[in-house]
Amino acid sequence: MSAPYSPQQLMACVLARAFRDGEVVVMGAVPALPLAACRLAKALHAPSLSYVVGGSGTVNPAPAGLLSQSCDPELRGGPVTLPLHEVVLLEGRGGALDVFCAGGLQIDASGNCNLVGVGDPARPKLRGPGSVGLPFLPAVGRTVIFTLAHNPRTFVERVDFVSGAGDTVALVVTPLATMEPDPGTRRLRLASVHPGVSADEVRARTGFELPVPEPVPETPPPTAAELAVLARLDPAGVLA
Amino acid sequence: MSAPYSPQQLMACVLARAFRDGEVVVMGAVPALPLAACRLAKALHAPSLSYVVGGSGTVNPAPAGLLSQSCDPELRGGPVTLPLHEVVLLEGRGGALDVFCAGGLQIDASGNCNLVGVGDPARPKLRGPGSVGLPFLPAVGRTVIFTLAHNPRTFVERVDFVSGAGDTVALVVTPLATMEPDPGTRRLRLASVHPGVSADEVRARTGFELPVPEPVPETPPPTAAELAVLARLDPAGVLA
Amino acid sequence: MTRFLDPERAVAGLVPAGGVVAVGGMHATAAPMALVRELARQRVGIGRLVTSPSTSIQADLLIGEGLVEELVAPYVGFEDLGLAPRFRRAVEEGTIRLLESDEGGLTHALYAGAGGLPFVPLPPAIGRSDVPRSCPELYREVEDPFTGERCWAIRALRPDVALIACAEADEEGNVAFGRVPFTDRVMALAARALVVQVERLVPVESIAAREAGTTLPAFLVSAVVVAPGGCAPTASPGFYPRDEAALRAYLEEARL
Amino acid sequence: MTRFLDPERAVAGLVPAGGVVAVGGMHATAAPMALVRELARQRVGIGRLVTSPSTSIQADLLIGEGLVEELVAPYVGFEDLGLAPRFRRAVEEGTIRLLESDEGGLTHALYAGAGGLPFVPLPPAIGRSDVPRSCPELYREVEDPFTGERCWAIRALRPDVALIACAEADEEGNVAFGRVPFTDRVMALAARALVVQVERLVPVESIAAREAGTTLPAFLVSAVVVAPGGCAPTASPGFYPRDEAALRAYLEEARL
Numbered sequence: 001m002s003a004p005y006s007p008q009q010l011m012a013c014v015l016a017r018a019f020r021d022g023e024v025v026v027m028g029a030v031p032a033l034p035l036a037a038c039r040l041a042k043a044l045h046a047p048s049l050s051y052v053v054g055g056s057g058t059v060n061p062a063p064a065g066l067l068s069q070s071c072d073p074e075l076r077g078g079p080v081t082l083p084l085h086e087v088v089l090l091e092g093r094g095g096a097l098d099v100f101c102a103g104g105l106q107i108d109a110s111g112n113c114n115l116v117g118v119g120d121p122a123r124p125k126l127r128g129p130g131s132v133g134l135p136f137l138p139a140v141g142r143t144v145i146f147t148l149a150h151n152p153r154t155f156v157e158r159v160d161f162v163s164g165a166g167d168t169v170a171l172v173v174t175p176l177a178t179m180e181p182d183p184g185t186r187r188l189r190l191a192s193v194h195p196g197v198s199a200d201e202v203r204a205r206t207g208f209e210l211p212v213p214e215p216v217p218e219t220p221p222p223t224a225a226e227l228a229v230l231a232r233l234d235p236a237g238v239l240a
Numbered sequence: 241m242s243a244p245y246s247p248q249q250l251m252a253c254v255l256a257r258a259f260r261d262g263e264v265v266v267m268g269a270v271p272a273l274p275l276a277a278c279r280l281a282k283a284l285h286a287p288s289l290s291y292v293v294g295g296s297g298t299v300n301p302a303p304a305g306l307l308s309q310s311c312d313p314e315l316r317g318g319p320v321t322l323p324l325h326e327v328v329l330l331e332g333r334g335g336a337l338d339v340f341c342a343g344g345l346q347i348d349a350s351g352n353c354n355l356v357g358v359g360d361p362a363r364p365k366l367r368g369p370g371s372v373g374l375p376f377l378p379a380v381g382r383t384v385i386f387t388l389a390h391n392p393r394t395f396v397e398r399v400d401f402v403s404g405a406g407d408t409v410a411l412v413v414t415p416l417a418t419m420e421p422d423p424g425t426r427r428l429r430l431a432s433v434h435p436g437v438s439a440d441e442v443r444a445r446t447g448f449e450l451p452v453p454e455p456v457p458e459t460p461p462p463t464a465a466e467l468a469v470l471a472r473l474d475p476a477g478v479l480a
Numbered sequence: 481m482t483r484f485l486d487p488e489r490a491v492a493g494l495v496p497a498g499g500v501v502a503v504g505g506m507h508a509t510a511a512p513m514a515l516v517r518e519l520a521r522q523r524v525g526i527g528r529l530v531t532s533p534s535t536s537i538q539a540d541l542l543i544g545e546g547l548v549e550e551l552v553a554p555y556v557g558f559e560d561l562g563l564a565p566r567f568r569r570a571v572e573e574g575t576i577r578l579l580e581s582d583e584g585g586l587t588h589a590l591y592a593g594a595g596g597l598p599f600v601p602l603p604p605a606i607g608r609s610d611v612p613r614s615c616p617e618l619y620r621e622v623e624d625p626f627t628g629e630r631c632w633a634i635r636a637l638r639p640d641v642a643l644i645a646c647a648e649a650d651e652e653g654n655v656a657f658g659r660v661p662f663t664d665r666v667m668a669l670a671a672r673a674l675v676v677q678v679e680r681l682v683p684v685e686s687i688a689a690r691e692a693g694t695t696l697p698a699f700l701v702s703a704v705v706v707a708p709g710g711c712a713p714t715a716s717p718g719f720y721p722r723d724e725a726a727l728r729a730y731l732e733e734a735r736l
Numbered sequence: 737m738t739r740f741l742d743p744e745r746a747v748a749g750l751v752p753a754g755g756v757v758a759v760g761g762m763h764a765t766a767a768p769m770a771l772v773r774e775l776a777r778q779r780v781g782i783g784r785l786v787t788s789p790s791t792s793i794q795a796d797l798l799i800g801e802g803l804v805e806e807l808v809a810p811y812v813g814f815e816d817l818g819l820a821p822r823f824r825r826a827v828e829e830g831t832i833r834l835l836e837s838d839e840g841g842l843t844h845a846l847y848a849g850a851g852g853l854p855f856v857p858l859p860p861a862i863g864r865s866d867v868p869r870s871c872p873e874l875y876r877e878v879e880d881p882f883t884g885e886r887c888w889a890i891r892a893l894r895p896d897v898a899l900i901a902c903a904e905a906d907e908e909g910n911v912a913f914g915r916v917p918f919t920d921r922v923m924a925l926a927a928r929a930l931v932v933q934v935e936r937l938v939p940v941e942s943i944a945a946r947e948a949g950t951t952l953p954a955f956l957v958s959a960v961v962v963a964p965g966g967c968a969p970t971a972s973p974g975f976y977p978r979d980e981a982a983l984r985a986y987l988e989e990a991r992l
Contacts, residue, residue: 368813
C-alpha cells in the first residue's frame with residue numbers, strides 16, 4: 001500500500017532516481033520540479049550530488065520551499081554561487097556537468113526540444129520564449145526531459161525548430177509515463193507507465209508512433225521515504 | 241632655486257604631468273615609478289585620474305608607500321579591484337584605458353619595445369621575461385615608455401623582437417631626457433634634456449640616430465609641491 | 481567621470497536614438513526598471529535591444545511600446561507566470577525583427593565585445609541545433625585554422641550603452657553588485673557607455689570592503705542613477721522580492 | 737567528489753606524467769608552492785607547463801629541476817628582484833621548448849578551454865607584435881566570416897590539471913579565493929582536474945557567506961590540500977607577505 005501522491009510528486013521521484021551520487025545536475029527556468037528531484041536524491045541516495053539552478057548559478061541551494069523562479073534571490077542558500085558566465089563556460093566545455101534538465105513546447109521522437117515556437121519559425125502560430133541554453137545540450141553528459149504536458153501537440157514526430165538536439169537524451173518524464181531512447185534507433189520508446197495509466201492512453205496522447213515494450217513496466221510509485229522528504233522540502237505544496 | 245631631487249623623482253614628475261584629469265592609466269610589473277606618477281598627478285592636477293596596477297587589477301590603490309611588486313597584497317587599498325581577466329578584456333577592447341606605461345630590455349627608434357630578449361629570439365644571448373601584455377599596446381589610447389637604463393644597448397635602431405609595437409607611443413622618459421615621436425616620421429626625437437644633461441650626452445648614450453631640436457628644451461625640474469607630495473607618498477625613499 | 485543623474489537625464493544624455501541598447505537583469509531579478517520605464521516615457525527608439533540570456537518584463541515592456549526594431553534575446557518570458565505577451569505578439573505578427581540566439585552564443589558575443597575580439601567560435605554542440613543557421617546576421621561558419629574543421633562562430637556584440645541595476649554606489653561612482661552577477665558584468669564591460677541604477681549610496685569604504693570582482697570601478701560607469709525600489713516589479717536581491725501581483729497585473733493588461 | 741589529500745598523494749594521484757600542467761599565482765603572490773615543491777620532489781615530468789600571465793619561482797623552480805619539456809608563460813621573472821635565472825638559462829641554452837605567448841592570448845586560450853571553444857580570435861593589435869608569427873603552435877591566422885578580414889587566433893588550452901592556491905576550503909571541498917583572483921579562476925575552469933592548496937579549513941557557513949564569484953564549488957575541485965604557509969616564499973594575501981630574503985637566497989643559488 002502506498003500513500004496518495006500527486007503526478008508531480010511521482011515525477012520528482014522518477015527524476016531523483018535518475019541522478020547518481022557524485023553527479024552534477026543543471027536546471028533552467030521554472031526549476032521547482034528538478035529542484036525537488038535533486039534535493040530528494042541528495043537526501044536519500046546521492047549525498048554528494050551537486051545541482052546548479054539555472055541563471056542564478058547557485059550551487060546546492062536549500063531554500064525553505066520549492067521555488068519556481070530560477071533567479072529567485074531566495075536561492076542564495078547554497079554554499080557557492082557561480083556567475084552565470086562561468087556556468088555557460090562549463091556547459092560548453094563538457095566533462096563538468098553530468099545531467100541537463102530540459103523541456104520544450106515541442107518534444108519529438110528523437111528527443112529534440114523546441115522552445116522557439118509552433119509553426120514556421122519566421123512567422124510562428126505560437127512563439128515560445130526562445131532556445132536559451134538548449135543548443136549546448138549535446139555538450140552535457142546526458143539530458144533528462146520533463147514536461148507537465150503529455151499531449152499530441154507537445155509530443156510530435158518532428159519539432160518545428162530544434163532548440164536542443166536529442167543526442168544525449170536518456171530519459172523523458174511526463175505525468176503519464178517515462179520514455180527512453182531505443183539504443184539502436186535513438187527514437188523514443190515507452191519505458192514505463194505510471195500507476196493507473198495504460199499504454200494505450202500514453203500512445204493516444206503521444207503525437208508520434210511510440211514503441212511499447214511487452215509487458216509494459218509500471219513506474220514504481222513514491223516510497224514512504226520519498227514522500228516524507230518531499231513533504232519536508234515542499235511545505236507549500238507546489239508539487240501537490 | 242629648486243630643492244635637490246633624484247633622477248627617479250624627476251621621472252615621476254614628468255610622467256605625472258603627462259596624465260590628464262579623468263584618464264585611466266594602466267601599469268605592469270615593477271610599478272613603483274608609474275604608481276608614484278599616478279598618485280602625484282591625482283594629488284596635484286588630475287583628481288579624477290584612475291590607475292590600474294598590473295596583474296593585481298587594483299584600481300587606485302593608495303598603500304602606505306611605493307610598492308615594487310604589481311601583485312603585492314598591500315595593493316588592496318583601492319576601492320575596487322578588477323579581476324585580471326577583465327583588465328585583459330579592457331586592454332584589448334580599446335576605449336576604456338587611456339595610457340599604458342611600458343618599458344623594455346630594448347626600445348627602438350620607432351618606439352617598439354622588446355621584453356623577449358637580445359639576439360636571435362630562438363637562441364638569445366639574453367633572455368628577458370617575455371612580452372606579457374605589451375602586444376595589446378596599440379589597442380590602448382597612448383603608450384608612455386619609461387626606463388632607468390639610458391644606454392646604447394637599450395635604445396637601439398631596431399629591436400630584436402617586437403613585444404609591443406610603438407604605434408601609440410606618446411612619450412619616453414629616461415633618467416637623462418624625454419623623447420617623443422616626430423609626428424611626420426613617427427621616429428623618436430629628443431623632446432627635452434633633464435637639468436644638467438647635455439644633448440650630446442643623450443645622443444652618445446642613445447643607440448639610434450636621435451634628432452635634436454634647436455634650441456634644446458630643458459625638462460622643468462620638480463616643483464616644491466611635487467616634491468612635497470612625493471615625500472609623503474614615498475616615505476621609504478624608493479625613488480630617492 | 482561618473483555623473484549622478486536622475487533617470488530622465490541619464491536616458492536623455494546617454495541612450496542614443498536608434499542605438500544598440502543592452503538591458504541587464506535575469507528573468508524577474510535585478511532588472512533596471514526605473515531606466516526601462518524612462519525609455520518608454522521618452523519613447524526612445526532602440527535600433528537593437530540586447531538582453532541577458534533570459535529576460536522578462538524589461539524587454540516585453542519596451543517591445544510592447546513599439547520601441548524595439550531588432551531584438552537579441554535568447555529567452556523572453558515570465559517563468560511560472562507564463563509567456564511574454566507583447567514579445568509573443570510582436571513575433572507572431574512580424575512587427576519586430578528577432579535575431580534568433582542562444583545563451584552561450586550571446587554570452588560569448590558580449591565577451592568578444594568586451595575584449596575587442598572580432599568574433600568567437602562556439603562549441604561544436606551548437607551546430608546540432610537550428611539556432612545558428614537561422615541567423616546569419618549573428619552566426620557564421622568558420623574554418624578552425626588549427627584543425628581544419630568547420631565550426632560555428634558568433635559575431636562580437638558591442639552595445640552603445642548598457643543599463644544594469646546594482647545594489648550600491650559610492651560618491652565617486654564605484655558600484656557594488658551586491659548580488660549574483662548573472663552576465664551583467666560582461667554586458668557592462670562590452671558597452672561603450674554604462675548606466676547603473678542603484679538602490680542606495682554608501683561610503684567609499686563600504687565598496688572597498690567588498691571582494692575583488694564584485695564591484696565595478698567608477699571609470700567604467702558613465703552615470704549612476706539612485707533609484708530606491710527601481711527594480712520593481714522585479715526583485716532586487718537584499719532589498720525586496722519580485723512583486724508577483726504587479727507582474728500578474730502587467731500580464732493581464734499585456735494580454736489584451 | 738573532492739578528496740582531502742596531502743601534497744604527496746595529490747601530486748601522485750592527479751598529475752599525469754608528461755601531461756599539461758597549469759600552475760597559478762601571479763608573480764610572487766599566491767603560488768601553490770607546496771604542490772610545486774612536491775612536483776620537484778617526485779620528479780614529475782611535465783609535458784607542457786602553462787602558467788599565469790606573469791609567473792615567477794613557481795615556474796623557475798620546475799624549469800631548473802629539468803622537469804619542463806614545453807613552456808607557455810608570457811612572463812617569467814622576479815620583478816624588482818631580477819630576471820628568472822633558471823628560465824633564462826634554459827632558454828639561452830635551448831634546453832626547453834618555449835612557446836612564445838602573450839597575456840591576452842593566454843587568458844583567452846584558457847577561456848576557450850574552459851568553454852569548449854576550439855580557438856579564439858584576438859584583437860587586431862596583436863598582429864603588430866612579433867608574438868603570434870613566432871609561435872604557429874599557438875597562433876594562426878583566420879578569416880573573419882563576418883568581415884572577410886584576416887585576424888590572429890589562439891588555440892584553446894585545456895590543461896590536464898591545474899594547481900592553484902586559495903585561502904580556505906570547507907569540509908565539503910568548496911573553496912574561497914580570499915584574494916584577488918588574477919586569472920586563476922579561468923585556469924581552474926579550463927582544467928580537467930583541479931588541485932587547490934589552501935591555508936586553512938573553515939566551516940561551510942564561512943564559504944557560503946562569501947559573495948558570488950569569489951568561491952568555487954566542490955564539484956570542480958578534485959582535491960584540496962591543506963598546507964598552511966604553503967605559498968611561501970611567495971605571498972598569501974591575508975596570511976603573509978612574500979619572503980624577500982628567501983627569494984633572494986633562491987635567486988643567488990639559482991644564478992650559480
